[in-house]
Amino acid sequence: MAKTPKPRKLKQDLMKGGTIAVGGIEGPTTVVTTPEGVRLGFRTASFGTRLGALLIDLMIMIAIPIVLVLVYFLLPLEHVNLDMAPDHPFRQLVNILIILTLFFARSGYFMFFEMGPRAATPGKRVMKIRVISHDGGHLTPAAVITRNALREVELFLPLTLSFQAMAGGGWLGLVAFLWALGLALLPLFNKAKARLGDFLGGTRVVHVPREALSFDLVEQAAVSSWLQFTPEQVAAYGEKELTVLEEVLRERRASTLQAVASRIKARIDWKGPKAEADMPSDESFLRAYYAALRAHLEGRMLMGRRRKDKFDPAT
Incomplete structure (x- = not known):
């Protein structure tokens, strides 16, 4: 006697309140509704994949100031003296360049690449994932800025406070560290595998489709x-x-x-x-x-x- 085939599993679309039959996609699925009302399923990027992409991006970000320092020592800049007075125009210019470089390496890095046509940083491209809008359309600058501005609250700011507080002693460092850890692990506890910035920015991170458009x-x-x-x-x-x-x-x-x-x-x-x-x-x-x-x-x-x-x- 032939076995009755099992019905396809229905996955709840949390943003639209409906359901969609998920077939042909392995693992968790992110569902978006197109402007024509058609629901598309994308394979959701796993926590490990996103973590790997973040680590690659962090290594690139750390390499940026290191490269600048190497360039300074390699170029013939013997006449440049950084021990000059703090109010010296050249010293102020150097300080501005350092601040802008650190800002780009910390926040602008993610915004710059995710606003591009690939909607992915170098780390995401290596891991073959990208950012999409929850409605399947273009990523808006507001969405990209929101999701990356929240990274300061989720990761960079609490970790900075944690290291500073732990160096001086006290419980504030532990609180900041637990805050960063809790938000970092948030994707493990929701079906969308999304972090706080994704929820507030209306974005999701998914695997890039294998088939390239010819x-x-x-x-x-x-x-x-x-x-x-x-x-x-x-x-x-x-x-x-x-x-x-x-x-x-x-x-x-x-x-x-x-x-x-x-x-x-x-x-x-x-x-x-x-x-x-x-x-x-x-x-x-x-x-x-x-x-x-x-x-x-x-x-x-x-x-x-x-x-x-x-x-x-x-x-």
Whole structure:
């Protein structure tokens, strides 16, 4: 007698209050809802993976001032005397440069890289993880600044206070250390595997999809005559939807491709070929639409015009 297959496990979407069938993804899953109402599942970055990325980034941050010191000794700067008076203009300039360097190495480092197109620091790239917005769209500067500003409260500030207090004795150092330890271990005690900065910034850290998007394939998909789109059809979406569509194409899950393709076809009122044999696959349709939408948005950018999302008026 054949065994009855077990139903797929339903994972609670904590941000949207619904459920999603999680299939084909090993381990904890982070669920985001696209602007088209399609729910996507990403493999959540584990605590160990995030810790490894942080350690790599910390080593890079420590190396930055070391490299600057080495550069100072290697360059012919015998005439530079750092023992000059504190109010000397050159001494003040050096102090400013040191403060700016330490700020970048401590806070600006994370913000700079996570605001980039990869949304990942060098450590995250090595560990093959990245930061995403909870709604699947672009990471906003406010979200990146919030999640990284909270790192000061979570890690750097309490550890600094801890070391200073322990050097002088007293219980304040222990309290600061326990504070940092408790917040550092927070990802182990929530389903989203998120730290405090992720919750307040509306971000999540996930594994980078294995499948890289091939732009050659996107261009090839748009060769057929019925995969050409009118300007009105292409203008239906903006940059946020383009980012989501790129993630869908990278993931290449059949159910998601079908759902997204159906919604786009309905929104742009796309009429396919009459012959069923000539009907493009969902993936071919989405790749063609991605290529057309990307070209449309890039053309607008050259003219100094941008469209944030589908709700942004097309001008």
